[in-house]
Amino acid sequence: MTPLPPSFYARPALVVARELLGTLLVVRDAQGVRRVGRIVETEAYIGEHDLACHAAKGLTARTEVMFGPAGRAYVYFIYGMHCCFNVVTDEPGVGAAVLIRAVEPVEGLEAEVRTDGPGRLCKALGLTLTHNRMELETDALHLLPGEAVAESRVERGPRIGVDYAGEWAQKPFRLWVGDSQHVSRRPAPRARKRP
DNA sequence: ATCGAGATTACA
């Protein structure tokens, strides 16, 4: 199977976030153990003007990779204990990326480990800061095409944890597979009609 | 050199 090429990632983050649903994230560790998850939840961070995007801080040591060529990993450490994994999108000069928020276990994962949530999936797959800036076409780290996810299964809503971003917090840039059991959060359930 | 905040998670 051929890894997704740089041209796949060199499109607007919202497009990539949609197309990533259903694809396979493949990580091989130093011992040669392969771990694979199917992506079921993503969030698009579309550029410097997007106040929820780390690139809104401008070009810094941390955000530099987001402004570089598409098809590389952007991994950051947060809250003193978790890593979050993103893929860089768009043309060089555009600080955009897609956060992977949840995968379904496919290979190499113990039955009890959870892969829903950006921190949990990094822990489960062994993704760390050492993967930051890596190209996504290596044996150690790449994505593979999966079964296409029909539009009828795609749901959208506001991104998680970005309330500080004003109007940008409301935009429906979070995408997930509606019938997946491995999505990190669901919209507040609608109140049932009174019996 | 120091300080505040954070694209989260686990547990009371």
Add this chain to the structure above:
DNA sequence: GTAATCTCGATC
């Protein structure tokens, strides 16, 4: 509801 815990980036 809140503690845990480290990196980055801004400020002094």
